[in-house]
Amino acid sequence: MASKQPRRLAIESKGLSLWYGDFQALFDVDLKIREGKITSLIGPSGCGKSTFLRSINRINERHSYVRTEGTVEVFGEDVMGEDVELVQVRRQVGMVFQRPNALPISIADNVMFGYELHTAAKPSRFERDNLIEESLKRVLLWDQVKDRLGDVATSLSLEEQQKLCIARLLPLKPSVLLMDEPCSALDPKATAAVEDLIWELRGEYSILIVTHNMAQARRASDECIFMLMGKVIEHTKTEDMFLTPENQATADYIEGRYG
Amino acid sequence: MADRGALPDVQRRSAAWWQDKVAQGLVLIGGVSAIVLILAIFIFVAQEGLGFLLKDLDLVEFFTSPAWRPTSDEPEYGILALMAGTASVTGLAMLIAVPFSLGAAIYIGEFATGRTREVLKVLVELLAAIPSVVWGFIGLSIMNPLIIDVFDVPVGLSVLNAGVILGLMAAPIMTTIAEDALKAVPDGYREAAEALGATRWQVIFKVVLPSAKNGLVAAILLGVGRGFGETMAVLMATGHSVNIPTSPFDSVRAMTATIAAELGETAQGSPHYQVLFSIGIMLFLVTFVINMAADVFVRGGFKLKGKRK
Numbered sequence: 001m002a003s004k005q006p007r008r009l010a011i012e013s014k015g016l017s018l019w020y021g022d023f024q025a026l027f028d029v030d031l032k033i034r035e036g037k038i039t040s041l042i043g044p045s046g047c048g049k050s051t052f053l054r055s056i057n058r059i060n061e062r063h064s065y066v067r068t069e070g071t072v073e074v075f076g077e078d079v080m081g082e083d084v085e086l087v088q089v090r091r092q093v094g095m096v097f098q099r100p101n102a103l104p105i106s107i108a109d110n111v112m113f114g115y116e117l118h119t120a121a122k123p124s125r126f127e128r129d130n131l132i133e134e135s136l137k138r139v140l141l142w143d144q145v146k147d148r149l150g151d152v153a154t155s156l157s158l159e160e161q162q163k164l165c166i167a168r169l170l171p172l173k174p175s176v177l178l179m180d181e182p183c184s185a186l187d188p189k190a191t192a193a194v195e196d197l198i199w200e201l202r203g204e205y206s207i208l209i210v211t212h213n214m215a216q217a218r219r220a221s222d223e224c225i226f227m228l229m230g231k232v233i234e235h236t237k238t239e240d241m242f243l244t245p246e247n248q249a250t251a252d253y254i255e256g257r258y259g
Numbered sequence: 260m261a262d263r264g265a266l267p268d269v270q271r272r273s274a275a276w277w278q279d280k281v282a283q284g285l286v287l288i289g290g291v292s293a294i295v296l297i298l299a300i301f302i303f304v305a306q307e308g309l310g311f312l313l314k315d316l317d318l319v320e321f322f323t324s325p326a327w328r329p330t331s332d333e334p335e336y337g338i339l340a341l342m343a344g345t346a347s348v349t350g351l352a353m354l355i356a357v358p359f360s361l362g363a364a365i366y367i368g369e370f371a372t373g374r375t376r377e378v379l380k381v382l383v384e385l386l387a388a389i390p391s392v393v394w395g396f397i398g399l400s401i402m403n404p405l406i407i408d409v410f411d412v413p414v415g416l417s418v419l420n421a422g423v424i425l426g427l428m429a430a431p432i433m434t435t436i437a438e439d440a441l442k443a444v445p446d447g448y449r450e451a452a453e454a455l456g457a458t459r460w461q462v463i464f465k466v467v468l469p470s471a472k473n474g475l476v477a478a479i480l481l482g483v484g485r486g487f488g489e490t491m492a493v494l495m496a497t498g499h500s501v502n503i504p505t506s507p508f509d510s511v512r513a514m515t516a517t518i519a520a521e522l523g524e525t526a527q528g529s530p531h532y533q534v535l536f537s538i539g540i541m542l543f544l545v546t547f548v549i550n551m552a553a554d555v556f557v558r559g560g561f562k563l564k565g566k567r568k
Contacts, residue, residue, distance in 0.1 A: 057454060059450065059453060059454050062449075062450065062453060064372065086456070087456045087457075087458060088456070089456075090453070090454055090455060090456035091456045094454075094455075095454040097447065097450065097451065097454075099447060101445075101447035101448060101450065101451040102451075103448055103451060103452070103466060103470075104448070104469075104470050105469070113452070113455060113465075114455035114456060117452075117455060117456055117457050117461055117465075118456060165451070168455070169455070172455070172456075
């Protein structure tokens, strides 16, 4: 999808600082995440990359001791404002978690879960079946599960569950997908499969992915952001970051000197 | 020092080894004695009541006659009214306790945070520790006049009184168990639903409650078992008159209360004595079945395998 038109920004944060109680996890983070690209967030444990990711759909506010300053815009809409409907934000911004968290209901119900939350009218049987098939095909899971859509989703393998977790975002037609170390609970083969899938979704969705795995960031993203101690150190094209990092800290981290 | 590579004294047993054996022995005695005691109780109850139940007792009369006249010249041993008494009181108690305790569990487990939550949990556990005779006392001295005043009825010792008292008694333990069940739902499920844009209520109704279903059913069944077996409070609050209730203001008598009130005044080995033990066997069986059912539900876990409904 190498279109020439200037693309919009999927996510833009301005001066985002965040505190967990007294602990400041993010310092004045300014980031621009481009539409239709895969951007990976790397950095050592505790550098704030997950925190940043989790403040875009504000899921980190589940713990009431979170306080933020600054703004985060998703396609130009401020999501931090007081009168923002979180439900609408989360419909636009899908999230995939570290541990596959398929719900203990049937595979089909998992796919439809989000859609049914947001759609008052019950979809017709035909619509429903179509949505399920389309979503599962999109995540390359349809062939494995088409004959057991009624089985409880937690009986699937972790790889399949993680794909299902992506599939259930799709009926909502989100514009942004946030992924918090989506492969860290998977074995290498499953990791490769899920990575392929993420690459497959590139272009249609703007994807921001947190990863611990340097090789993954390198092979599966367009742009790369390196964070350290709650601050953004470097944000460039992935190939540039891994070949010619500008910052010494970035270079050290990439070469595995810490983290 | 031993040579390199040679094993040290391989047969030496340290104090820790003996400690281990002694502890094992003690725990074994503890475990076995629990089973032996239960069996002994069952055998005792069966011995006293079963012979009579099978031989002399007219089982049809026992289960279908509402007449309980064990001391008349022509004694009648029908427990239908007693069963109706127990069932009506327990049923009303559950109507009260189920919504209360589930509501309390949802509030404590899903909404309350920090201090509020801790204080509430301690208070609920305190409520569970109130002795049943105190509840009976409340039924007699507070609920009784209250019911007479509010509903303008001649007697306040009734199904309503005992049901309310029993409901309040069963609610704390049900709350505690239900809350444990909610707590056992992995937080990842809630997070997943919230990230998909579910509101708090949607998370609770569509994710948490269905996932905790087994534990919640177990909590309710244990409450039913508690109500079924409760004696003192029921004895004091029902009015203790043999009666098949037609309204909540009728006095009734429960199976448990009958045993408690009459056993001390019967001659050991007499038919009356033995028939009370037969009621005991009934209670034993019913509570056993209820507890088993609760256990099965708890073990059911998340095994929802199978086809879409």
